Amino acid sequence: MVAVSISVEGMFGLTWPLWKRISAEVEQLGFDGLFRSDHFTLPVPVNLDSLELIVSLCYLAEHTNRVHFGSLVAPLSFRDPVMLARQSLAIDDLSGGRMVLGVGAGWEEREHTMFGYELGDITTRFGRFAEGLEVVARLLRSNDPVSYSGKFFKLEEAILLPRPQDAGRPPIMVGGSGPKRTLPLAARYADIWNGQLVTPKQFRERNEQLDELIDAEGRKPKDVRRTMTFIPVCGRNPAELEARLSWMRRVVPMFAAMPLDALTGMLQESFNAFVGTPEELIEQIRKYAAAGADEVMLQFAGLDDIEGLELLAEHILPEAPTL
Numbered sequence: 451m452v453a454v455s456i457s458v459e460g461m462f463g464l465t466w467p468l469w470k471r472i473s474a475e476v477e478q479l480g481f482d483g484l485f486r487s488d489h490f491t492l493p494v495p496v497n498l499d500s501l502e503l504i505v506s507l508c509y510l511a512e513h514t515n516r517v518h519f520g521s522l523v524a525p526l527s528f529r530d531p532v533m534l535a536r537q538s539l540a541i542d543d544l545s546g547g548r549m550v551l552g553v554g555a556g557w558e559e560r561e562h563t564m565f566g567y568e569l570g571d572i573t574t575r576f577g578r579f580a581e582g583l584e585v586v587a588r589l590l591r592s593n594d595p596v597s598y599s600g601k602f603f604k605l606e607e608a609i610l611l612p613r614p615q616d617a618g619r620p621p622i623m624v625g626g627s628g629p630k631r632t633l634p635l636a637a638r639y640a641d642i643w644n645g646q647l648v649t650p651k652q653f654r655e656r657n658e659q660l661d662e663l664i665d666a667e668g669r670k671p672k673d674v675r676r677t678m679t680f681i682p683v684c685g686r687n688p689a690e691l692e693a694r695l696s697w698m699r700r701v702v703p704m705f706a707a708m709p710l711d712a713l714t715g716m717l718q719e720s721f722n723a724f725v726g727t728p729e730e731l732i733e734q735i736r737k738y739a740a741a742g743a744d745e746v747m748l749q750f751a752g753l754d755d756i757e758g759l760e761l762l763a764e765h766i767l768p769e770a771p772t773l
Contacts (some may be wrong), residue, residue: 451484451575451640451737451770451771451772452632452738452743452744452745452746452748452770452772452773453483453484453738453744453745453746453770454481454485454735454745454762454766454767454770455481455483455484455485455517455518455680455745455746455747455748455751456472456476456481456485456747456748456759456762457485457486457487457522457747457748457749458472458484458485458486458487458553458750459483459486459487459489459749459750459751460486460487460488460489460500460501460503460506460751461487461490461492461498461500461572461686461697462492462498462505462697462701462751462753463498463499463500463697463701463753464486464499464500464753465499465501465503468753468754469501469506469509469550470509470513471558471754471756472484472753472759473510473513473514473570473592474513475756475759475760476514477516477517477653478518479759479760479763479767480763480767481517481662481767482517482518482525482745482746483517483518483520483745484514484519485506485519485520485521485522485548485550485552485679485747486506486511486521486522487503487521487522487523487530488503488523488524488525488560489558490561490588491560491561491700492560492765493558493559493560493561493712494560494702494704494770495560495620495673496701496702496703498701500510500613503521503524504537504541504550504726504760505632507519507520507521507541507549508541508544510545511541511544511545511548512544514545514548517548517671518548518549519545519548519549519550520549520550520551520552520620521552521553522552522625522644522679522747523553523554523623523625523626523644524552524553524554524623525528525553525554525555525556525558526553526555526556526578526579526582526583526710527555527556527562527568527569527570527575527578527579528556528561528562528565528567528742529551529553530553530609531532531582531583531585531589531603532585532603532605533587534551534553534586534609534645535551535585535586535589535590535609536567536589537614537638537764538551538590538611538620539612539613539614540565541620541728542614542619542620542661543612543614543615547615547620548682549619549620550620550621550622550623550642551581551586551590551621551622551623552623552624552625552642552644553583553586553622553623553624553625554579554624554626555575555576555578555626555632556575556579557569557580558564561691570663572631572665573753576631577602577636578601578602579608580635580651581598581600581601581602582602582603583622583624583635583638583770584598584639584640585598585600585603586622586639587604587622587639589605589609589610589711590603590609590610590614590618590619590620590622590724591618592609593609593613593617593628594609595608595609595747596608596609597708608684610759614767617738618641619640619711621642621687622639622641622642623640623643623676623677624639624640624642624643624644624646624677625644625646625772626644626645626646627646627648627652627653627656628644629656629659632724633656633659633660633663636660636661636674637660637663637664637666637667637669637674638667639672641673641675642674642675642676642677643660643674643677644646644677644678644679644745645657645676645677645678645679646678646679647721647722648678648717648722649722650734650737650740650741652715652737653738653741653742654740654741654742657742658689659678661750663679666733666744674740675744675745675748676743676744676745677744677745677747678738678745678746678747678749679719679747679749679750680722680723680724680746680747680748680749681721681722681723681724681747681749681751682724682749682762683695683714683717683723683725683726684724684726684727684728684731684761684762685726685727685761686761687726687728687753687772688710689727690761691714692710693755694751694752694755694758695710695713695751695752696712696752696755697751697752697753697754697755698713698751698752699713700706700740710722719772728761728762728764728766729765731750731762731765731766732765732766732769735766735773736760736773739773748762
């Protein structure tokens with residue numbers, strides 16, 4: 451059985467009215483989880499609303515009862531790992547143990563430049579990410595004070611209180627599919643790995659590599675849950691496919707006049723998006739499940755497209771137990 455969750459791209463114009471409606475619909479329709487990205491703005495010079503991550507997750511903790519939820523992912527290039535760990539502990543307790551702390555290295559140059567954060571080169575990003583992950587893991591998993599001294603972060607006999615009601619919570623999710631840097635960090639620190647921008651075949655290959663890396667860390671592969679995020683452009687006909695993309699056309703000017711075939715082709719080529727019917731989407735999810743995915747996060751671009759959510763729920767969720 452594969453869990454089916456929704457992921458929302460916050461920098462596409464997410465506001466409180468939209469978030470409240472999406473939250474209610476995802477819970478009511480029966481999806482397993484609700485995740486969202488953590489960005490200030492788009493990577494291109496278009497300025498849209500982008501609801502702050504932590505505050506929006508606090509809302510989920512109080513206004514949903516069933517779904518698990520979290521960051522997909524919070525960049526440690528502008529999120530302080532100590533405060534992020536502290537906030538995640540509190541939100542997890544507030545929600546009754548439904549928070550997932552997803553973290554990444556950071557990538558979008560524009561938002562870092564706008565707000566004075568240093569993104570740095572690849573070596574800097576992943577050096578900071580590795581240190582931040584270790585800080586988060588120590589603070590979340592140790593009931594005793596911990597110390598750490600690195601280039602980017604330091605702890606001295608530090609402990610976050612109160613401790614979680616359930617040991618080992620919230621789980622740490624590492625997002626990304628890079629075999630050289632990201633997967634070794636996931637093997638060392640993650641409770642959940644989230645693959646991105648890969649085909650089912652590539653997901654299987656990364657999954658098998660992760661098993662080997664986990665073994666080398668002295669851990670068991672079963673200790674790390676495997677998840678996959680991808681964009682679904684799903685419709686029963688071209689008109690419905692166009693409806694799935696209407697929000698994206700409205701908020702990103704360069705997409706406004708692009709023919710449907712060209713836009714879907716760009717999404718497939720650049721972001722490994724799925725384009726097709728509900729039946730074809732079921733088969734795509736089945737392929738990821740066969741490659742080792744325990745959960746798929748469908749990255750939903752149409753923030754006001756409730757009909758699109760209903761379409762997914764109607765066709766995909768009844769099949770989830772057999773995937």
